[in-house]
Amino acid sequence: MSLAARHLEALGIPTLCLGSALDILEAGAPPRAVFVDYPLGHSTGKPFDRADQARVLRAALSAFETIKSPGTIVHLSSDWPDDGWREAAGSTRGDDTRMPRDTTPQYQTDEDRRLAEASLMRS
């Protein structure tokens, strides 16, 4: 993500990265970033909370105009209801949670697979 941001910015397109892994944002040093301290998978807000999703997006967009120095990371106020997720997320032990790496499309549902395969047949 940071690679893409830096590339686009060099072409003259202002970018802003909105993410919830602060150390990964710091390492990638994108031109502008907004950090929301939620568990990974919630970069644009809490699930089923349209007000929070709107808040996060609007705050992120405003950073386009407020960040004046390259590499700035704005920290959004974040109030995830509990901190239980942090221990598991930051654990140095545990299983590899990645899925196997192969080239088969990984549909969320069987219905998606049927729809996509039917669409491919028509094209």
Added chain:
Amino acid sequence: MAPVRYIDAITQRYASLGYAPYRWYVADDKPSFAPLKKPLSQSRLGVLTTSGCYVAGQVAYHYKDDASIRLIPMDTPVDRLRFAHITENYLVDARRDPECLVPLTALRAVRDEGVVGALGDAAISCMGGIYSQRRVREELIPQVEGTFKQQQVDIALLVPM
């Protein structure tokens, strides 16, 4: 509480399992900085999500360095959004409410209210778990660049998972 340090935690976790380390991109210089050419309220906003989002009916991503993109039209009904990402464990909530990663309702609202001047007609989506930085540079980024240029976006919001 202090933010989670994912790189340290995951590096140590993989090492304890005997796995090769994942190589995050680490910048070695300061980024470019392009000033906005016009106010946010007059700018066309492009969106890139690396969450592995696709629309029901599109081909899903695979998990071995899939560097392809999907276009998610901004008017897509939210209940048509799906996800496929190599770290599926982070998708539990997004598969129930896609807008915690792809906030189409909020994006349409900032357009309709004039917070931004316009939106690109579709968000660009990809599966961010690509291990090859070469493929990111040579395959993924040119597609993103080409699509944003075609959409004539003035600014781009990039949302990693």
